[in-house]
Amino acid sequence: MRLAPTPLPDVWLVESQSHEDARGGFRRSWCAASFAAAGVDFTPVQASLSTNTAPHTLRGLHWQAEPKGEQKLVRCVAGRIQDVALDLRPESPGYLRWHAVELSAENGAALLLPRGVAHGFLTLTPGAVVEYLMDVPHSPEAARGARWDDPAFGIRWAAPPSVISGRDRDWPDFVHG
Numbered sequence: 001m002r003l004a005p006t007p008l009p010d011v012w013l014v015e016s017q018s019h020e021d022a023r024g025g026f027r028r029s030w031c032a033a034s035f036a037a038a039g040v041d042f043t044p045v046q047a048s049l050s051t052n053t054a055p056h057t058l059r060g061l062h063w064q065a066e067p068k069g070e071q072k073l074v075r076c077v078a079g080r081i082q083d084v085a086l087d088l089r090p091e092s093p094g095y096l097r098w099h100a101v102e103l104s105a106e107n108g109a110a111l112l113l114p115r116g117v118a119h120g121f122l123t124l125t126p127g128a129v130v131e132y133l134m135d136v137p138h139s140p141e142a143a144r145g146a147r148w149d150d151p152a153f154g155i156r157w158a159a160p161p162s163v164i165s166g167r168d169r170d171w172p173d174f175v176h177g
């Protein structure tokens with residue numbers, strides 16, 4: 001398992017080898033030793049699955065307000081998604097910058113997002129399933145969001161969403177600080 005840096009501080013691309021044979025494949029999806037070796041303190045306490053029927057379903061951009069901030073490891077376990085990290089940490093050199101990667105069941109890659117970095121994804125296939133590992137339990141009252149097309153960020157999505165929740169469609173313009 002290898003953690004590769006991305007242009008956003010503390011956002012890591014997590015890659016692992018798939019051991020293939022006539023039955024299929026086997027790959028590690030989280031490893032305390034590999035994360036510790038990369039200097040990343042991440043211990044999951046909750047896992048969730050997001051199932052998405054249609055291509056161009058967009059979820060996000062979401063984060064948890066402090067003190068309920070969460071680190072999360074995001075992986076696509078069926079289909080393909082465009083996964084987006086958006087740095088909302090005012091003290092970060094990457095503040096208001098975004099980074100997108102394609103995650104898929106085939107490439108088996110994952111993105112590790114620290115507290116203060118918002119997350120969203122656009123599905124690129126029907127039946128995309130996204131797995132989350134979080135390091136704190138879910139707190140609905142701490143949920144915050146920003147709009148996918150907010151001009152403050154200029155995120156280049158692969159396509160406009162064809163399916164999006166009313167909440168995600170209607171987040172107000174981002175307010176700095």
Ligand SMILES: Cc1cn([C@H]2C[C@H](O)[C@@H](COP(=O)(O)OP(=O)(O)O[C@H]3O[C@H](C)C(=O)[C@H](O)[C@H]3O)O2)c(=O)[nH]c1=O
Pocket residue numbers: 048050059060061062063119120121132138165
């Ligand atoms: C996030 C979450 C949701 N839920 C329940 C609450 C609702 O009844 C239902 C759907 O929740 P929501 O519409 O917030 O789901 P998403 O829009 O996919 O939210 C997620 O989407 C973006 C992209 C993320 O990165 C976050 O993990 C998360 O915010 O699942 C739970 O029970 N536990 C949870 O951790």
